[in-house]
Amino acid sequence: MESQLPAEFIVNINHERCRKCKRCVINCSFSAIEFKDKVTANNRQCVACHRCATFCPENAITIIHNPLDYKDGYNWSPEIRKNILKQAESGGIILTGMGNPRPYPIYWDHMLIDACQVTNPSIDPLREPMELRTYLGAKPEALEFEGDIDNISLKTELAPQVKLDIPIVFAAMSYGAISLNAHKALAMAAKRMGTLMNTGEGGLHEDLAGYTDRIIVQVASGRFGVTSKYLNNSALVEIKIGQGAKPGIGGHLPGEKVGEDISKTRMIPVGTDALSPAPHHDIYSIEDLSQLIYAIKETTDYKKPVSVKIAAVHNVAAIASGIVRAGADIVMIDGFRGGTGAAPMVIRDHVGIPIELALAAVDDRLRQEGIRNRASILVGGSIRQSADVVKAIALGADACVIGTASLIAMGCRVCQKCYTGNCAWGIATQKPELVRRLNPEVGADRLCNLLTAWGHEIQEVLGSLGINAIESLRGSRERLRGVGLSQETLDILGIKHAGIGQ
Ligand code: SF4
Numbered sequence: 001m002e003s004q005l006p007a008e009f010i011v012n013i014n015h016e017r018c019r020k021c022k023r024c025v026i027n028c029s030f031s032a033i034e035f036k037d038k039v040t041a042n043n044r045q046c047v048a049c050h051r052c053a054t055f056c057p058e059n060a061i062t063i064i065h066n067p068l069d070y071k072d073g074y075n076w077s078p079e080i081r082k083n084i085l086k087q088a089e090s091g092g093i094i095l096t097g098m099g100n101p102r103p104y105p106i107y108w109d110h111m112l113i114d115a116c117q118v119t120n121p122s123i124d125p126l127r128e129p130m131e132l133r134t135y136l137g138a139k140p141e142a143l144e145f146e147g148d149i150d151n152i153s154l155k156t157e158l159a160p161q162v163k164l165d166i167p168i169v170f171a172a173m174s175y176g177a178i179s180l181n182a183h184k185a186l187a188m189a190a191k192r193m194g195t196l197m198n199t200g201e202g203g204l205h206e207d208l209a210g211y212t213d214r215i216i217v218q219v220a221s222g223r224f225g226v227t228s229k230y231l232n233n234s235a236l237v238e239i240k241i242g243q244g245a246k247p248g249i250g251g252h253l254p255g256e257k258v259g260e261d262i263s264k265t266r267m268i269p270v271g272t273d274a275l276s277p278a279p280h281h282d283i284y285s286i287e288d289l290s291q292l293i294y295a296i297k298e299t300t301d302y303k304k305p306v307s308v309k310i311a312a313v314h315n316v317a318a319i320a321s322g323i324v325r326a327g328a329d330i331v332m333i334d335g336f337r338g339g340t341g342a343a344p345m346v347i348r349d350h351v352g353i354p355i356e357l358a359l360a361a362v363d364d365r366l367r368q369e370g371i372r373n374r375a376s377i378l379v380g381g382s383i384r385q386s387a388d389v390v391k392a393i394a395l396g397a398d399a400c401v402i403g404t405a406s407l408i409a410m411g412c413r414v415c416q417k418c419y420t421g422n423c424a425w426g427i428a429t430q431k432p433e434l435v436r437r438l439n440p441e442v443g444a445d446r447l448c449n450l451l452t453a454w455g456h457e458i459q460e461v462l463g464s465l466g467i468n469a470i471e472s473l474r475g476s477r478e479r480l481r482g483v484g485l486s487q488e489t490l491d492i493l494g495i496k497h498a499g500i501g502q
């Protein structure tokens, strides 16, 4: 059927500047640029991945939104109309990638951080030590010691802990959804920065064998690549129940993406669709979940913390409480703006709740029940900058998880076309000619730079708060104030409105 959809973007070529080197043609993986005596654009194919403009040596390319005016209509917005046209042509679910782009409130941007003035001194992070280290895992109710003052030792047996040198962890992204080079870059950066990367549900590629002490291995509903060796080759194990971008639904890696390497890593035949069911077919209750948690603990000799990842949904606080009581050492909550390689647009854009509200509700509930120390809280799903990390920790998180931000650091332009497998930046693709565009060493350097920069910024904020350790900030909601929020929202977040003192 001939498409009635207009092009979303216009690629303008400045032919006076163009020296016909064809770099743009070679770099465009969406066939939006061709060479016929001169460079010409097929605007309908352009996804605004910016690869051509970045690599044009003459700055001869600009990409703009197609300046088509639509008849005014708040209800029938251009996006709604475009989606109806798409479905009238395809008859199918609209697939998309990355996170929810809709203009729901971003509560991080309505929270402001306190600072010391006169009566309580701030700390200069350039002159005094500033601790960003934190530990993931269950903490004891109390510490008992034995011996005397000259020979004292800890009597309390500690649950396994994983040390993070910075409270930022790379999010679960599977080999299959992203390339092996992207996985390598994440693993190298995690090792260098003393943090963790997460295999996602795609298994652990043998090339990452040297990084296992910095890797979270995931057990998801498809159980791809899960063996006792896989579970033991890790810093910690995560059971994935849900994902912020697509709560309540499973995943699907099409067979054409399952080549030799992915088939080996996931332990499925080449060319078969990798289907992750919506639920784990052996988990229908907290008791079932507890059985899996303890099966993993048995398999790993009680040496690895076990995390359970859930999407932020309406009843998240009660669910998190059940997870902690089931024996999880870490609860990972993924907000509704979390990224994905592929999700139905209707789910990504309309299901779930914001991570800020979910985090506050979970931390409150666990405190009220007296079980907050039994598990660490990790949060992700729209952590965009260091300020978000500080606010999340003040709201009650132990550490944050970054997915989209880490991909952007490696070159991603958030074009939302991950599900096509044509990522021009070598990230969300398995095509060898595209994968090699991402040099893992360069990717790792960029990720390390991002975390280093955020680390410095977090130290600056801690200094201004008069705090010298990130662990002292956890749950300090009195250091946050809200602006432009309703009383109900302030109550959920557990913070006061700006202008109200202690
Ligand atoms: S990359 Fe730039 S200079 Fe080279 S052909 Fe394309 S538009 Fe022309």
Ligand code: SF4
Pocket (backbone or CB within 6 Å): 049, 097, 098, 407, 411, 412, 413, 414, 415, 416, 417, 418, 419, 422, 423, 424, 425, 426, 427, 428
């Ligand atoms: S990973 Fe690649 S395809 Fe996906 S949004 Fe980023 S640039 Fe686009």
